[in-house]
Amino acid sequence: MTHEDDRQPRLDDQLCFAVYATEHAFARAYKPLLSKLGLTYPQYLVMMVLWEHRTLSVNAIGARLGLDSGTLSPLLKRLETAGLVVKRRAADDERRVEITLTPKGADMREDAETVGRAIAVKTGCTAEEARALHARLNALRQHLLESEE
Template sequence: MTAPTADWLRLDQQICFSLNAASRAFGGVYRIVLKDLGITYPQYLVMLVLWEHGDLPVKKLGEHLRLDSGTLSPLLKRLEAAGLVRRERSTHDERSVEVRLTDAGAALRERALQVPRRIARSTGIDLDEIRDLRTRLDALTEALDAAAVEGAPEE
């Protein structure tokens, strides 16, 4: 049985609201867990990409994080002020800025190893469920990206 059309406008029926609420709840837990590392959640995401891929141009870093340079630049400035990254003009293309980990930024990786475990425990769900949820969210993101390009489907 399907819900009447009018019920679709209830807040508790909106997947976007549930995802936003979950994201905000994650933010609260990350604030606590990352406090010991001295970085914020968005800064943590930048560090994850650099730990995984090494030195990257700002543009490529933004692609990995799905962030534009206007959003990414202030994050990088704060990470640079904290001594965790360096930004340098590319020797191959002076229009491009490379982001590099400092020794302190590379060393922070070791301390960050406990973060994913603490976050996973905070969710209250097991690792198989977490993997399944990630797969489903990745598929949802892909479908929504396609809909944004093609235009949201009509009934």
């Protein structure tokens, strides 16, 4: 005989909870590393995008990170106040706002390289395992996004 509770969804069996709890564990792992740089995790993500491209529009940064302008604007303001980025209207289209790394922001990249290595160690994954997990999570995200359409 089965108990009625056996048919109820269990938290520990939920894939979404495993991802959610893992995200929180990542946040805790990143926090002490990023605090040395004076960055929050979302600010770090913005900086990573800018280290790749040096200058991007606010819309491009938001699209890349999946952040809306209400979330992104305060992040960019804090990075600008810290002297890591500058915000300017695009010369060819004043409606577009571009974000560019300052020399201080560009120089921070070297210090931030230690963050990625430290997190890689903290995961306990081999490089191959990390690549496979990364690919699987990207595929899962894509399936979820496609299911919205």
